[in-house]
Amino acid sequence: MSGSVEHKESGIVLRGAGFAIRGTAILSGLDLALTERRIGILGRNGSGKTTLLRLLAGLIAPTSGTVKVDGIDPARDRKAMLSRIGILFQNPDQQILFPTVVEELAFGLRQQGHADAEARARTALAAEGHGDWADRPVSTLSQGQRQWLCLLSVLLMQPGTILLDEPFAALDLPTAARLSRRLAALPQRLITISHAPDAVAQCDRLLWLEAGRIRADGPPAEVIPAFTAEMARLGEVDADPHLPG
Numbered sequence: 001m002s003g004s005v006e007h008k009e010s011g012i013v014l015r016g017a018g019f020a021i022r023g024t025a026i027l028s029g030l031d032l033a034l035t036e037r038r039i040g041i042l043g044r045n046g047s048g049k050t051t052l053l054r055l056l057a058g059l060i061a062p063t064s065g066t067v068k069v070d071g072i073d074p075a076r077d078r079k080a081m082l083s084r085i086g087i088l089f090q091n092p093d094q095q096i097l098f099p100t101v102v103e104e105l106a107f108g109l110r111q112q113g114h115a116d117a118e119a120r121a122r123t124a125l126a127a128e129g130h131g132d133w134a135d136r137p138v139s140t141l142s143q144g145q146r147q148w149l150c151l152l153s154v155l156l157m158q159p160g161t162i163l164l165d166e167p168f169a170a171l172d173l174p175t176a177a178r179l180s181r182r183l184a185a186l187p188q189r190l191i192t193i194s195h196a197p198d199a200v201a202q203c204d205r206l207l208w209l210e211a212g213r214i215r216a217d218g219p220p221a222e223v224i225p226a227f228t229a230e231m232a233r234l235g236e237v238d239a240d241p242h243l244p245g
C-alpha cells in the first residue's frame, strides 16, 4: 500500500477493515488503497464480494478497522457519497424504486439538490434516444433495458467511482457487449466484482478475494491463471465449506 496515496486521502482506503456478523468473520484484515481507474474483484460464490462492495459504498460499516472514501467515512456521511460512489447492482429490481422511468432517473438528482431534476432526466433520456420512455412504467422495460436505466441513473449523478456487481450476469451477449463498451468509455473509476475472470480481464488491477481475505492482488495476467487453476482444483473435490450440499 502506498503511503503517499494515504496522505492525499484520495481514492478508497481500507485499513485493517473487517466485517463480522454475530461473531462470524465475513471479511478480515483488508488493507487496500484503491486508486486505479479500473479495478476488478474476483472471487467464487460466498467469498465476500457483495459484502465488500457494500462496505466500500458505506451501506454497511466495518466491525473492525476503517474504510475511507476520499478521506470520508462512507457509512457516516451518506450525503458526501452521493457524488462519490454510484452502485450498479446485478439485479436492477433491487435498485429501482419508482414506477416510471423519469421518476426513477430524477430521484438521485433530487437527492443531490437539483431543483430541475425531472427536466434533467428528460433531457438525458432524449439524448440517449429514448425520450419517449420518460413516462413509461418501469415494469414494461426488459431486464437489459432496466439495467441500462440503472446505469443512466448512476451516470446522471456523476459519481467519481462506480461499483458494479456482476453487471453482465443477466444480460444476453449483444446487450452485455453494448454495456461493456459503454462502461469502458467512462472516465470514472470502476470497481467490478465478479466470479467470472472474463468480466475483469481488462482491469488495471485485480484483487482475488477468498474467504473474506485478499488472496492475490496484481495485474489480471498474473491473478487470473492462479485463480482459474484453484477453481479447477476446487471443482474436483466434493466437499466445499462455503457452499451447501
Ligand SMILES: Nc1ncnc2c1ncn2[C@@H]1O[C@H](COP(=O)(O)OP(=O)(O)OP(=O)(O)O)[C@@H](O)[C@H]1O
Binding pocket: 021, 026, 043, 044, 045, 046, 047, 048, 049, 050, 051, 052, 195, 242
Ligand atoms: N446477513 C448475513 N448473515 C449471515 N451470513 C451472511 C450474511 N451476509 C453474507 N453472509 C455470508 O457471508 C459470506 C459472503 O457473502 P457474500 O454475499 O458477500 O459473498 P459473494 O462473494 O458476493 O457470493 P456470491 O458470488 O455467491 O454472490 C457468505 O458465506 C454468506 O453466507
